[in-house]
Amino acid sequence: MLDHATAPEFNPVTPSPEGARTAADVVTPELVAQLAEGVIGSGRTINHTPFTGRKLAELPESTPEDVAFAFHRAREAQREWAALPVRQRAAVLLRFHDLVLRRQDEVLDLIQLETGKTRLHAHEEVQAVAVAARHYGRRGPAYLRPKRHTGAIPVLTKVSEHRHPRGVVAQIAPWNYPFELSVGDALPAFVAGNAVVMKPDTETALTALWARRLLIEAGLPERVWQVVLGEGHVIGPAVVERGDYVSFTGSTRTGRGVAQKAAERLVGASLELGGKNALIVLPDADLDRAAEGAVRAAFSSAGQLCISIERLYVHESVADAFLERFVARTKQLQLGSALAYGADMGSLVSQRQLDNVTRHIEEAVAKGATVLAGGRARPDVGPLFHEPTILDGVESPMAVCAEETFGPVVSVYRYAEVDEAVELANSTAYGLNASVWGGDGRRARQVAAGLRSGTVNVNEGYAAAYGSVQSPMGGMGDSGLGRRHGSEGILKYTEAQTIAHQRLLPMAPSWGMNDAAYAKFMSVSLKVLKALRFR
Template sequence: MSSETLASHIIAPIETFAVDPARVRILVAHARHTADAQLELIHTPLTGGPLASLPLSTEADVAEAYARAGQAQVEWARRSFKDRQRIMERFHDLVLDRQAEILDFIQLESGKSRGHAFEEVADVAVTARHYGRAASRYLKTRRRSGAYPVLSQARELRHPKGVVGIVSPWNYPFSLAVTDAIAALVAGNAVVLRPDRQASLSALLGVEMLRDAGLPEGVLEVVLGDRRVGQAVLNRADYVCFTGSTPVGRKVAESLAGRLIGYSLELGGKNGVYIAGDADLDKAVTGTIRTCFASAGQLCMSAERVIVHEGVADAFTTKLIAAVGAMKIGTSLDYSNDMGSLASSSQLDTVTAHVEDARRRGATVLTGGRHRPDLGPYVYEPTLLSGVTESMLCRNEETFGPVVAIYRVADDAEAIQLINDTEFGLHGTVFTGSVRRGRELAARIRTGTVSINDAYTVAWGSIGSPMGGMKASGVGRRHGSEGILRFTESQTVTAQHLLPFGPSFGMSDGDHSRLLTALLRALKTAGKK
C-alpha cells in the first residue's frame, strides 16, 4: 500500500478503510444541508465496513440550492470564455496533482481497482481541458443564410439554459458527477448536482477542487440524499442530465414531460465484441478483457457478449480463458489488481442470480463463476459462459457485472445480427486485421459508439466526438459539440437591410410573388444552398 495515498485522510486501521471525520466535514461543507440534518452512514464495498457519515439534504435544501444557483448564474453567464478556460485549466492541473486522494475515494466508494479508477481521473482532466479550450468555438455566434442574399443577415446565438440539474450514478463516482457539470458550466449555466449517496465523497472532492480552481460560489450547488431529493432536483431544473438504468431513465423522462424541458439520458447497455476471422488474437484477448471487466463490469459501455468467428473460435476462446483465469482480483488501494469488487450486495445478488440461472438452464462456466468473500464481501470472479440461450436471464438483461457470454458465428452477417439483437444500443467493439473492414462493420452496428481494435476507452476518450446511446440506451450525447450544445438554447436574430421582405415601391402582392419566384429560380440555378 503506497505511503502517498492513505496517510492524509485515513485514521482508522487500514483494513477498515474509515475516512477521517475532519476530512468528511470539510467535504460535506460543500453540500447544501442544515446544521441538524439527518446523518446516513455509508459503507465501503472494499470491506463492507463503515466509511463515513453524511448529512442528508431535504427538499427545502434543494429549493435553496436552486435559488442560490439561479442568482449566481446571471453573473457567471457574463464571464468571458477566457475566464472559464482559466478556471478549467487550473482544475485540470489540480485533478492531476491531487490524483492520489481522488483515486482513494473512488476506490473506497466504488470498490473498483486503482487502474480502473485512474480512467476517471484522466476523463475529468481531458474533459476540463477540452471544453475549457473549445467552448468559444462551439458556442460562438454564427452567420446563417438569410431569406434574401445580402439583404437578410441572420445570426445564430447560443444562450445557457439556466440551472442544469444533474443526477449522477454510483459506478463512476468522480467522472460522471463532474464531467457533465464541466460542459454545463463552461456553457454559462449553473448546476445543481445530486450524486448517488454511495458516490457522494468523490463528487464533493471534485466540487472542492473546482472551487479551489476559481469557480464562483453558488454556480455549482450540491445536495445529498435519496431518490426523493433526486426527483426534487429534476422538478426544478431548466435542463436535466441523468445517468443510470433504463427503467429509471424512462421514469425520469415521464416526470419531465409535463414541464416540456430538455434532457439527456445515458442508460443501460448489452454491448457486444466481435472477433472477426482475421483478427490478431493476442491483441483481441487483451482488448476483450479490458472492455469486459473494467470496473468489474459495472460500466454501461463494457461488453457482456463476446461474438467470435468460428474460424478462430477455438484458438481465441482458449487464449481468453487462460488470460481471464490469470487475472489478479482484490481490494487493495494500489495498482496491484486487474479487477476489484462489485459495489454492493445488490450488485452481487444480480450477478450471482444471472450465473446460477445460466448454470441451471444448461450453460457452461468456462472460468470464474464464484463469489470470493475471502477477497472482499462483494468480490466476484471474472466469468466466461458458453451455451447461453434465450431462456437465460443473462442473454438479454443487463448483468452489470463481470459476466460474459461467448457466442460462435459463421460470418460477419451473423455477428452483426447478434450484436444488434438487443433493446440496447450503447457501444460495440470490432477486432479485425483490416481497419477498413472494421469501419464497414461498425456502420452496420446500431450503437452510439463503436471501437475498432481496442476497448471502450478509445471511444470514451475521444472527447471531441459525441458519445451516447441508440434505442433503449439513452437520449442525447455527451462529449463533442453535442455534449455542450445540449446545455444551450439557440436563438436566431435576423436583420433586414435596404428593402423589406414584402412588397415595396408600390409593388402589388402579385408582382412581388412573381419577382420572388424569379429570384428563387435564379438562386437554385446559381447553386445557392
C-alpha cells in the first residue's frame, strides 16, 4: 500500500463554498418529525452521515408485529386503490414527476447526507426517478390494457388476457441508491394497482421517507405505501414472508435467502444482486473518450453502484496509451463533501465498505499487483473517504479479481484477441452490466451481443442502458432474477388471467359427430390453420 505521508499528491479536495448548507440546516427536528410519521414502529433507531460519522436523525424502529400491522393496513387500502381506473393511478406518477423536479434540491441534500455521494451523482437518482415516473405514467395504462389473442378455434373462441394486481408487494431497498431503488422500483407496482410495504436501509431512510411524502402529495393514498425500519435479520424475513410478491435489491448472498423464502410460499420475486462488471476497450476505440468514460463508469458514487465497472480489458496495442490517459484523469478527480456541485467523488457509506476496499487493495498489492493511482484512505477529507484506485497485475488468486468490491477500485487486464476479452469478461458468475468501447459501432455491438450480461453499453459505462426505461434491465447468473423497466418492470407486479369465450360450437363432438369423426375433423382443421399461417 502507498504510505499516506509519502504518497504523491493527487485527488485534491474540493472546498465547501462559502455559506454552504450543513446537515443541521437540512435535517431539522421539524423535518424528522414529519418524515417519522410515515414509519410504523415504536422503538428508536439512528442513522448517520458518512461525511462526518455523526448522527443525522432518530427514527422509529419496527418489530415483526409492526410489519404484520403494516401489511394489514396495506391490504385494506390496496383494494380501494386497485378499484380506481388505471389512468387515474398513472396520473399520480405524472404529478410526482413534476414535484420531484421542482423540489429536487431537498432530496439532493438528503441523498448526499445519507450516502456520501457528490451532488452530481445524487442527481443521477433524480433523473432516474423522473424518467421512470414519466414512462409508467404515460405507458402504464397501455402495458396493463386487456389484450385480445387468437383462440383455439379462430372466430369461435374469443380470448382476452387481463392483468390483475398481485396485492401487496414486499420491497426491500438498499442504501446505495435510496431514492431510485425505493420509489423508482415502487412506481410501476402502484400503477398496476398494488400496495407496497417497504423496508429501506435505516441509514438512508430519510430519503425514502421524503419520496413517500412527496408521492402522497401527488395523490397516492397514504396507506397504500407502508414503511417499516429495522435490522435486516430482524424484520427482513417478516417483510418477505407476508408479501404477495417480493422486490429485492442487494447482495447475492442475501438474495438467495430471499428467493428461498419466496419459493417456499410460491410467490414471485425479482432480485437485482451483485456484479463484477467488465469494460472492454477495442483497438479502434477513441482513447480519450474511452478513458473519460471509464472514469465515470468505475468511480461514480465512489463505485458503490451495482452496475459500475470493476474490470477493464484493454487491447495490448493501445493499453499503454489508454492507461496514460485513464491514470491521469483518475488522479485529477477531486474529493469533496459539500452539499453543492463541484466535487468529482464522495465518500464510502460505511466502515464496512471502507474495510472491504482496503482489504482488496492490500491483499492484491501483497500478492504482486501494482497501484497505478490511488490506493489509500483519505481521513483528511472524511472518516470514510478513499481515493479512486487503479490496480495493474491483478491475478485470479487475489480477492479483487473475482469478488465484488463495491468501491472505487478497478483492475486493468490486457488482451491480444477480442474473443479472449469476451471470454475473460464472461468468466464470472455475475452478469449484470458491461461496457464496450470502439470506433466501429457495428463491430462494438457484435462484441456486446457476445457478453453474458443483462445490459451492455456501447461507448458508455452504464447510464445509457439504465436510462432507456422502455427496455428491460436486470442480471444474469448470480446477478439476479427478473427485470425492472419496460413491460417486464410493471407486468411482474401483476397476475395474468386468460378469459376464453367459446361461441356456437363446443370444444367437443357436435353436429352428430362421433369421437372418431370429431378427431378427424380437428386434425384436418389444424392442418388448414397451419397452411393459413395462423399463429
